[in-house]
Amino acid sequence: MYEIQLKERFIGYSASVAKEGEQVKINISGMTSTEDGDLHLKYLDGFPAMILSSLNKDIQPCDIKNMVVLVSKDLKAKVYINEIEIHGQVHVKATNIERGQEVKKDDISGFERIQLKGIEFTEDQAYCCILSYGWDRIYIFDFSPLDDKFERKIEYDVEKLLGSCFSYLTFGTFHKIPPSVWNNILRQNWFPFYALKLSTVESLISHARNEWDIDELMEDIEHDTLLYIEERRQAWGNDQNLASFISFLDRAMARHKENDFLSSSLIIYPKIEALIRKSFITDHPDKEGRQQKALIEHITEKTTRSISALTTFIPDKFRRYLEDCYFKDFSVTCDTNPVSRHSIAHGASTIDKFDKKASLLGLLVFSQITEYIQQSSQWSNLPPTEVTSD
Incomplete structure (x- = not known):
């Protein structure tokens, strides 16, 4: 010094x-x-x-x-x-991290604070x-x-x-996406979901930047999604805010693995809204949580207040995904609408739209919301984990 x-x-x-x-x-x-x-x-x-x-x-x-x-x-x-000497207090994404274990980028989702020793x-x-x-x-x-x-x-x-x-x-991969690339990602009904590995997110963004079909990554996305949910299922089941929804998740996962994407989607999409509504009512017991706009604002703003927007949770960006994709409106003049919460509720999608992509998106959105709820309500002060810039 x-x-x-x-x-x-x-x-x-x-x-x-x-x-x-x-x-x-x-x-x-x-x-x-x-x-x-x-x-x-x-x-x-x-x-x-x-x-x-x-x-x-x-x-x-x-x-x-x-x-x-x-x-x-x-x-x-x-x-x-x-x-x-730099120490970081981090949000852990891995199932378990032991003392002295090497921590990789895929093991964490961002830094809550940085402490500079001395x-x-x-x-x-x-x-x-x-x-x-x-x-x-x-x-x-x-x-x-x-x-x-x-x-x-x-x-x-x-x-x-x-x-x-x-x-x-x-995590510049998440935070330096240009508006034109964001538009292309959302236009294809995708998002750099929290459950996906960084390598898959990087490929997703690269496909969007080059205007390629992100669906080409379906196998990698499916592998990451199923593995992540299986790793996190027990933690979600032990959370009183989430436990009542896990049986529906289990049933949707079972149907997805049997390639019954219609059943998986019909199970999981309505429960996503119910999951957000339960969180809303818990914080606003005098309200019923019937308004879509209020639900979207609640889950994303609550998460932003609790967790830095500069983690890989990116709740500020996920708000647009909920508005444009999950709660996407449907056309009354046709029955070929993409699968969304509203198209399911109003029977406005043909059976061929209930494919692997629709099922995966339901599972991914569900897992994203569960993490928002759990992390924003139960995030505890972790012992600082040493960070290196290797």
């Missing part, structure tokens, strides 16, 4: 252009990553570069893997470079952090405490923010 005395008060980065005497907008806090290109490099060439030049050490930008700078109001700065973030200190994962790098900063005019303080949990940022860095 280095201690230095800054000569200038750094309060942020210009967000606009201005001539002498004009006003300029300043970003006093923010985050960039490698994908931000020139802006990311410009930010790193600002305050971090100034810090390196003040150290009187032969440390080049290419030498930086992780870096944290804490600056007090008197402009005294503590600088940590590559000596940072480093304490206080409300009256400005900070900047550079964190790396593989080839990618993220830069987080907040210089608001250095603004003497407004006496600002940091009033949020910095470690939780770092957790969200590290999740974004680690």
Whole structure:
């Protein structure tokens, strides 16, 4: 750790252009990553570069893997470079993780918080952090405490923010999907479901980006789905919020394995809505949960409040899937509607539409909702698991 005395008060980065005497907008806090290109490099060439030049050490930008700078109001700065021991508190996706076990990306769904051993973030200190994962790098900063005019303080949990940022860095596959690719995924009635392995999600996104048929991945999707549900079934059955639905899941799974996709779909689709409604009524006992919009808002917003949106749960994105696909409206002028909650309820789909895809989607949506309910209501504080950027 280095201690230095800054000569200038750094309060942020210009967000606009201005001539002498004009006003300029300043970003006093923010985050960039490698994908931000020139802006990311410009930010790193600002305050971090100034810090390196003040150290009187032969440390080049290419030498930086992780870096944290804490600056007090008197402009005294503590600088940590590559000596940072990073610990993460994570949402576990694997069935079981033993102490000392190597943790892979498929074993977790994101970071709840990041703790930097020996480093304490206080409300009256400005900070900047550079964190790396593989080839990618993220830069987080907040210089608001250095603004003497407004006496600002940091009033949020910095470690939780770092957790969200590290999740974004680690699971960029989920969080960097362009709008056009999202549209293609949803148009094909698919979603990067939580139950799928990362390799399958990457293939799904690649197919959508290239405008290929995602149904070509059906066998991989089916393998991941059935394996995940079988691994999670006992945990769901032991949850009082979910136990009454598991017998329906078991029956739907049995019918799916017998290729009776009609029965599987007819069993599971209505229970998805019932599952959301039970959660809604538990939180709003004075209401009946009959409105589709209220149910969608409840399950996705509750999950977002409880779990960072930058995990692989992505409840903010799943809201659109529920609206556009699961609760998709049907046409009264034909009977060839894709299988949805409404087409089943109103008998608006022909029997050929009840295929393997329809059944799998029902099972996947059900598993996604069960995880939302369980994780948002029972997520407990786990001992920090050491994170490395290998």
